[in-house]
Amino acid sequence: MSVLFQLSVMWVILIIAFIVIEALTFGLASIWFALGSLAALILSLLGFGFVIQLIAFLVVSIILLFFTRPIAKKYLKIGTEKTNIDSLIGKVGVVVKRIERHKVGQVKVEGQIWSAKNIDNDTIYVDSQVEVLRIEGVKVIVKIVD
Template identity: 40%
Template sequence: MSITFIWTLVLVISVIVEAITIDLVSIWFGIGAIAALIGEFFGLSPFIQMVLFTIVSIICIIVSRPLAKKYLRGNTVKTNLDRVIGKHCLVTETITADNKGEVKVMGTLWSATSLDNEYIKAGEYAEVISIEGAHLIVKKINTGDDRLC
């Protein structure tokens, strides 16, 4: 079996795998195989062809993968839930390190835990830091702030 056949086979398989999958997973190996085929055309030894294949594939992965992931991911559509992050809320059930409490934010009741397991008693105000699953992570704030809950 000739080395040209092997590089062509690597190229064809990587293109087929790339066509089947939705993420970039093998195109770099196809580009590396093209570089090795060019090296074979110029009479380089099989060892040098393998080194060329490896180096070109690694360079392609390092350069293109982060860019491709960024642009292929597309625009992330935020849901209405994301609106509550950064809002202030009223604690309706005391939040302790061991138990979830409840907060009212933008007219809706949510289960909540505090950031750093802080104790926040009912009637105090907090700020929504993030959403984790089906509950909010909140941080106690001073009551002097008059943003809506």
């Protein structure tokens, strides 16, 4: 077996290993090394030596890792764990304890009572309808429904 063939086999094994690791973790960490291994495999098949292959593997992997991973994480939402609380955003609730300026009141949303602050800092009275804009800790930030 020639050295170039052995190197090609090694790069194929690395590609498979990195893809399997990525499939098991979904962390967008090892896929970039799989692509770096693919670049090295192509150079191996073209007859380039191991040092050139290794440099290509490192350069391609690092460039992809640092420049495309943040973009991929942003659009694929990798590492973001959604909770049921996120489903409250946009829901309408009813004020059960007056929300005064710079003070916390309470609203009932989806059958649960939440501490609430008004985004506009105006007073919102009991039985007013409010929309949940966001969640900060254990408080919902609301605005009155027009």
